[in-house]
Amino acid sequence: MVYQQIIAEVKENIFYITINREQKLNALNKEVLTELAHAIKFATQSDEIRGVLLTGAGEKAFVAGADISEFQNYSLAEGKELAKVGQTNVFDAIENCPKPVVAAINGFALGGGLELAMACHIRIASENAKLGLPEVTLGLIPGYGGTQRLTQLVGKGRAIEMITTADMITAEKAYRIGLVNEVVPQAELISKAEEILNKIKQRAPLAIASAIKAVNSSLKNNVNGFDIEIEEFAKCFQTEDFKEGVGAFLEKRKAVFKGE
Template sequence: MTYQQLLVEVKNNILYITINRPQKLNALNREVLAEIAHAIASAQTDKQVQAILLTGAGEKAFVAGADISEFQSYTLEEGKQLAKDGHDNVFNAIENSSKPVIAAINGFALGGGLELAMACHIRIASDNAKLGLPEVTLGLIPGYGGTQRLAQLVGKGLAFEMIFTADMITAEKAHQIGLVNHVVALSDLQAKAEEILEKIKQRAPLALASAIKAVNAGFNPKTNGYQTEIDEFGNCFQTNDFKEGTSAFLEKRKANFSGS
């Protein structure tokens, strides 16, 4: 696929996905969402890709929200379909990605932009970032998982406050409440993400995928998280990476994982 709204490249086994609409503050429209869906899906079977870094072009915004002009006239059914397609193809796909996904939040992450960041496994924010869910000012609520993931990350009380007031919070406040993992200077944002990704790349790929599945299961009311952990723990025993990891530990050497 030739991407029109994204910059996509693989370097050192990291897939870099940059939403490239800086003139629109990287707002999400149907084309952007379709391209993100394709990039994330393709990464799952690309053996070159061990982890994913998602960010926005420019210094002003990660994603400043959804492109409101596209859905202003939607009906009830069209609105439901919009949310369902986003959940299935983009936001849940990121959350359930077998390859770890880090969001590098470079500026505004509002509405669908914050929801996109929350779907990622780890969030790093630049110190100029502003985060929020302003949907109630438009007569809407967050529709891409925001009501669920925000409460999971910061608790119900803070989630209600952020959604009810529609206020933006600073990167430092987001760090204090557990919404982001790290806050760094804008000039250090990519380097910090890459520092974490380099560590991740040294770990066993199949074990990382199992960990993602097990952690996510704990937040799925239809799934027994503990049973998923038991199953995934057991699955690790039949991998070559388990044999390599334990052998390397006993032999006091660095493991060389193959992802098999």
């Protein structure tokens, strides 16, 4: 697929995805979501990719929200389909991706932009970032998992406050309440995300995928997370990576994992 709205490239086993609509503050439209869905599917299936770095073009915005003009006249059925398709193909796909996805939040992460960041496994924010879910100012609520993921990350009280007031918060406050993992100067944002991914690259890929699946299961009401953990733990024993990891430990050398 030839991308028009995003830039995607693999460098040293890291898949860089940049939403490239700087003049529109990288707002999400149908085309962006379609391309993101394709890119995440590619990352999921590629043996070469060990991690994903997701960011927005420029220094003003990660993603400033959804492109409101596309759905201003939608009916109930159309609104439901918009949320369902987006959640399934993009936001849930990111959350369930077996490769760690790090969001490098450069500037505004509002509405669908914050929902996109929350779907990622790790969030690093620049000091100038502003985060919020302003949907109620449009007579809407978050529709891409925002009510669920924000509550999981910061708790019910803070989630309801952020959503019902529609207030933006600073990167520093986002860090204090657990919405982002770290806050760094803008100039260090990408390098910090790369630092984390480069560390992850050295670990066993299949074990990382199992860990993501097990952690995600802790938040699902219809599954027993402890049972999933037991299953994923057991699966690790039949991998070549397990043999390599144990062998390297006993031989006091650095392990070389192949994802097998």
